[in-house]
Amino acid sequence: MTDTPYDRRTLAEELGVPVSRVTDAVLAEIARDPMFPHHLELCRDDPGMLDLLLGPYEHADEGTPGNAELLGRAGAALARWAASGFGRVPQETYQGRLAACRGCDQLKAPPDRALYRLMGGGDGRTVCGMCGCDVRRKAALASESCPAGRWEASGV
Structure with missing residues (x-):
């Protein structure tokens, strides 16, 4: 992953996921937990693990419970x-x-x-x-x- 601040499109490209999966809640978690980007990078080739990491944040922006x-x-x-x-x-x-x-x-x-x-x-x-x-x-x-x-x- 890059050393620059994360933007939605760049992060989605690096993870190989649609931009819609990189929600504001994911970006907020990256700001809160400096290890979160590292965990994402480790799991980017394992769709199941990536789903576990991104899943709780996918619907947070919509007001739907994650x-x-x-x-x-x-x-x-x-x-x-x-x-x-x-x-x-x-x-x-x-x-x-x-x-x-x-x-x-x-x-x-x-x-x-x-x-x-x-x-x-x-x-x-x-x-x-x-x-x-x-x-x-x-x-x-x-x-x-x-x-x-x-x-x-x-x-x-």
């Missing part, structure tokens, strides 16, 4: 679910929650990201644009709620 944030939220949700005794809502409540989600303008197709591919079943609009959760899974958990309060507002 992989690291989503994993943190999933961990917190798992802890809440465990604390509640792994409770699930009755089928009627589950269907009501899903209906509320389907009528929401925040529901969207899952982004093309490894985390959502690992969850599987990324067909159609299944991801909440507010929290990033797969609503088909979240709606079943008794410990969870809609970030916009729509489940409660719809009486489920």
